[in-house]
Amino acid sequence: MILTPIAPQALDLVLAAFERTLSGAPLEISVFRRIAASRAAEGGPVAVWHADAVALADRFAMRPLPEAPQQAFSWDGARVRTDSEPAVLVHEVAHYQIAAPSRRFLPDFGLGAGPETGLVEIADAARAADAATRETEEAMASLLGILWEVELGQPAILAFQEQNWLEGAGRPGTAAFFRATLGRLADAGLIDGDGRPTYAVRIAPEL
Secondary structure: OOOOOOOHHHHHHHHHHHHHOOOOOHHHHHHHHHHHHHHHHOOOOHHHHHHHHHHHHHHOOOOOEOOOHHHOOOEOOOOEEOOOOHHHHHHHHHHHHHOOOOOOOOHHHHOOOOOOOOOHHHHHHOOOOOHHHHHHHHHHHHHHHHHHHHHOOOOHHHHHHHOOOOOOOOOHHHHHHHHHHHHHHHHOOOEOOOOOEOOOOOOOOOO
């Protein structure tokens, strides 16, 4: 949910304000510009985007299942349910990559029920991460999913707005959070030297 909606006519100004705070950070600027440029994909073929998201999940052996997450879980520990928006499915792939090995095969990655989970009580009972870990991983999965959308030719800028990366654009703290999250993804080997997502999965234990 967007905390502060951005009017379409104001988006250019907001993006420019965000980029200014990345001055002196060429990698971060390059990554941000790719996200901003994804605006050109808006209005494109959603069915194709969804098929590409399913293929990405299959690439990670997440065994895509054509059901709605509300019937059980987005990720039940063995299969990912795909009857959701492409961006939501790509976000689940990112969570799979980021999850600690001890939680990768738990419902909802041991983070507790997600917003689309149907079996909320079961997902919450399987929670195996503290609040700080959950917050960190949600930020990492958000940004990694956005970067996958860029690579798949999808309008990643929409998720970038919806997941509030532009909230407070122009403030040093907003840019610092973006840089720090990119750094965590790089440290985990989940993005390459150009800031593009890799097909790696995390092998380290809890953050």
